[in-house]
Amino acid sequence: MNESDEDTAGVFRALADPTRRQILQDLRGGELSAGEIVDRFTISAPSISRHLGLLKGAGLVRERRAANRIYYSLVEERLALCVGGFLSAVCPEQVVLRRKRGRSAAKR
Amino acid sequence: MNESDEDTAGVFRALADPTRRQILQDLRGGELSAGEIVDRFTISAPSISRHLGLLKGAGLVRERRAANRIYYSLVEERLALCVGGFLSAVCPEQVVLRRKRGRSAAKR
DNA sequence: TCGGATATTAGCACATTTGCTAAATAGCGA
DNA sequence: TCGCTATTTAGCAAATGTGCTAATATCCGA
Numbered sequence: 001m002n003e004s005d006e007d008t009a010g011v012f013r014a015l016a017d018p019t020r021r022q023i024l025q026d027l028r029g030g031e032l033s034a035g036e037i038v039d040r041f042t043i044s045a046p047s048i049s050r051h052l053g054l055l056k057g058a059g060l061v062r063e064r065r066a067a068n069r070i071y072y073s074l075v076e077e078r079l080a081l082c083v084g085g086f087l088s089a090v091c092p093e094q095v096v097l098r099r100k101r102g103r104s105a106a107k108r
Numbered sequence: 109m110n111e112s113d114e115d116t117a118g119v120f121r122a123l124a125d126p127t128r129r130q131i132l133q134d135l136r137g138g139e140l141s142a143g144e145i146v147d148r149f150t151i152s153a154p155s156i157s158r159h160l161g162l163l164k165g166a167g168l169v170r171e172r173r174a175a176n177r178i179y180y181s182l183v184e185e186r187l188a189l190c191v192g193g194f195l196s197a198v199c200p201e202q203v204v205l206r207r208k209r210g211r212s213a214a215k216r
Numbered sequence: 217t218c219g220g221a222t223a224t225t226a227g228c229a230c231a232t233t234t235g236c237t238a239a240a241t242a243g244c245g246a
Numbered sequence: 247t248c249g250c251t252a253t254t255t256a257g258c259a260a261a262t263g264t265g266c267t268a269a270t271a272t273c274c275g276a
Contacts, residue, residue, distance in 0.1 A: 016124035024198050068222050068273050080202035090132050094188035176252050
């Protein structure tokens with residue numbers, strides 16, 4: 001119903017896969033190259049690459065290219081806003097979204 | 109990696125579908141019978157029934173049978189703990205999980 | 217420019233998901 | 247018990263998702 005639905009859909013679809021959730025958790029410690037991520041799993045590099053592409057498509061990670069490598073890092077705000085937003089919509093009593101300072105005045 | 113992983117997996121898989129997310133949001137206003145839920149969508153009753161079964165399997169809704177009907181309602185805590193827990197694991201800075209009083213002393 | 221390393225894209229196989237219709241089950245009231 | 251309503255179960259077709267191997271970019275150093 002609300003404008004961010006398609007947005008949200010991509011994020012939740014991305015979160016449906018356990019490998020992708022684990023990648024996000026691994027990225028919590030800071031950016032990792034594609035190869036470093038591959039090393040943390042037993043599945044093939046192309047499969048990981050596809051997962052990363054999906055996460056990027058959902059806006060949950062960004063990439064930085066340096067030399068031969070591509071470094072991936074979390075887009076934390078995106079995750080927090082989409083998932084936290086949904087959570088707040090369904091059980092607002094149970095969660096508090098911590099707003100980013102300086103941006104919260106803008107809307108609503 | 110942590111014990112609640114399988115648990116979490118079921119919840120995120122359940123949340124991957126937009127119809128199911130909408131059902132959860134609709135249930136926010138209180139319990140609804142299966143038929144009332146069907147009326148809110150354009151897809152068939154059997155399809156809704158399956159979505160409800162999946163949500164129940166994930167522990168996100170409970171059912172109450174009364175007469176001819178089956179009433180579904182949210183299990184808010186389950187949603188908050190699973191999803192909020194993941195969110196806290198990935199971007200702890202951005203979200204606060206509001207703990208249920210009386211149960212929080214147990215672990216740590 | 218060649219070689220090796222890093223990653224992604226292509227293409228295929230297999231499993232899962234989702235929707236539908238038809239049929240079965242359950243409860244209630246006459 | 248019969249019939250009506252509410253809901254789920256069965257079974258099937260089409261779409262999606264996920265993993266693999268082979269092939270294709272890209273970049274850097276010698």
